[in-house]
Amino acid sequence: MAAGVANFTFLRIDTYIHVGALKYLCFMMTAVLYSVIVLINTSLIVVICVNRSLHEPMYMFLCSLFVNELYGSTGLFPFLLLQILSDIHTVSASACFLQIYCLYTYANIEFCTLAVMSYDRYLAICCPLQYNTRMTFNKALIFIAVLWFYCFVKFMITLFLNIRLTLCGNIIHSLYCRNYLVVKLACSDTRVNNFYGIFGTVLTVVVPLLPILFSYMKIFQVCFSGSKQTRQKAVSTCTPHLASLLNFTFGCFFEIFQSRFDTGGMPSMLRIILSLYFLIIQPLLNPVMYGLQMSKIRNTCKHVLCYKLLAGRRDQMQMC
Template sequence: MENQSEMVFVLQGLNDSLTNRQIYFTFALMSYLLTIFVNLTLIVIVCLEKSLHEPIYIFLCNLCFNGICGASSFYPKLLHDLLADSHVITYTGCLSQIFVVYCYVFCEFTSLTVMAYDRYLAICKPLQYRTLMTAQRVAQLLLLTWSFSLLESMVGTTLTARLPLCGRHIPKIFCTNWEVVKLSCSDTIVNNIYGYVLMFSHISQTILIVVSYTHLVRASLQLHSDRRKFVQTCLPHLVTLLVFTGSLVFDIMYSRYSAGSTLQKLQNALAAEFLVVPPLINPIIYGINLHQIRSRIIHNFTHKPETQGAHS
């Protein structure tokens, strides 16, 4: 298609939601602001509190930062479309959104894998933990997480960008790689092969997480102290992993097996769940379950100056 860079995609996901656009806009705006607030709150608390400068909390900050990136790849465009009469996005804008969403997904999954490895060392090898999980190792794992995620995203987006397109209607409220690939009028076998490579890569990460948790559960059943540590740090991680994986599966099922335009609102909710739920839920889960973070949050929001505290 000539001048493909000047192409404009039409997002059709909001077609059935225009009658209640003010309600949806208010809900989306509040959800976005709350997501930014809870993630930034946790990041700031960890950064300011020296006692929280531990690997698990640093990895948690990285998870929260990635959550902000993921939410910011989705909400601003949605908020704009809820107030606009036409729901369009440029070719460049669509590829940019695909890249950021891609990166968010890969970074989230890799971060959760790294956190599972950290918990394995902390509980199963406590005497060697300080030696194995040094500041240098933490920096290397963070660099690996982002390098791996950016590389995967760059390759995937580049493979999609090379495809000539014969359509411009996307039946969703945001751009995704699979929806753009389906608009191609040429062979997409390379994209499909790369998809299988990514699937194999993340299945390998899943196996690593399963192996880690097998050891963690075994260790927690043996010692009461390990059981307490498992409940405090590993249980929130497990819930986070299940929420993110479930949300992502909903999106994949929607993209590949959606039944036309029926139940459009439900499909929109399921398709966007992996960009909405994990970034909002992750810091709340950890903030509630991790005693050190919970106590700092309570202290910061209930602390009064000494002059006022003297009267209480």
């Protein structure tokens, strides 16, 4: 079966959870979840872009993170909503490869952005006097442009290698397209795909991991040898980043575990949670963590909300 004309039959979501009657309830819950993710991430992007006081490197990295959450969520949720309502549960090969590209670039951009943010926190805590010269607004934009370009190009090669495969199967036991499961369906030579897959995995993990380890080693050294004020600053600025980093790492581990090992003995609901964890929890966690923790963002949101409320009351009074 040629890859260009193949259809991949997906395991039905209602079969996955063994409750077919709840199809429309699942659709409504998923739609509400997607709407919340879009709303909170878009709101924070607008707040950062509109407010000039937030045009600093740290907030530009956050803006990149929130844009990536929208990108990854859009790669999953519309497809998932269609699959919930569909009775056929098939997807064309081109749409499947496109989803793989979106979700894998999302994961890589997320990890790379968190790595750059760890370096930014290292400069702010360990080199505060040099921070404004070593991490400028323009340098932050260059960092963001390079990491997005790097991630898109790296997975473009993976996409090209997958498209050239001849597939002899058409069933993927998953709620969405996964690269490893598609390659397993191939009956042509996959040695190049496997080699580049290992090489790409090393790049995906090692390249972001090195600056993260270096940055936090330096930050911990300063914390242990510095003053109480320095430790408090490190805790307040690094807590959201560490929480986001650990959550994303666990989510990726769950996804890899699901793809590589047989999880048929697990409860159906647990398998669903593990497969969707890093695609749902991360876009919800980051805006909440950073929106609540960063005082500038929190105060700006309060100011905008209060301004709208006052403007609404003023309009009502004028109408009366």
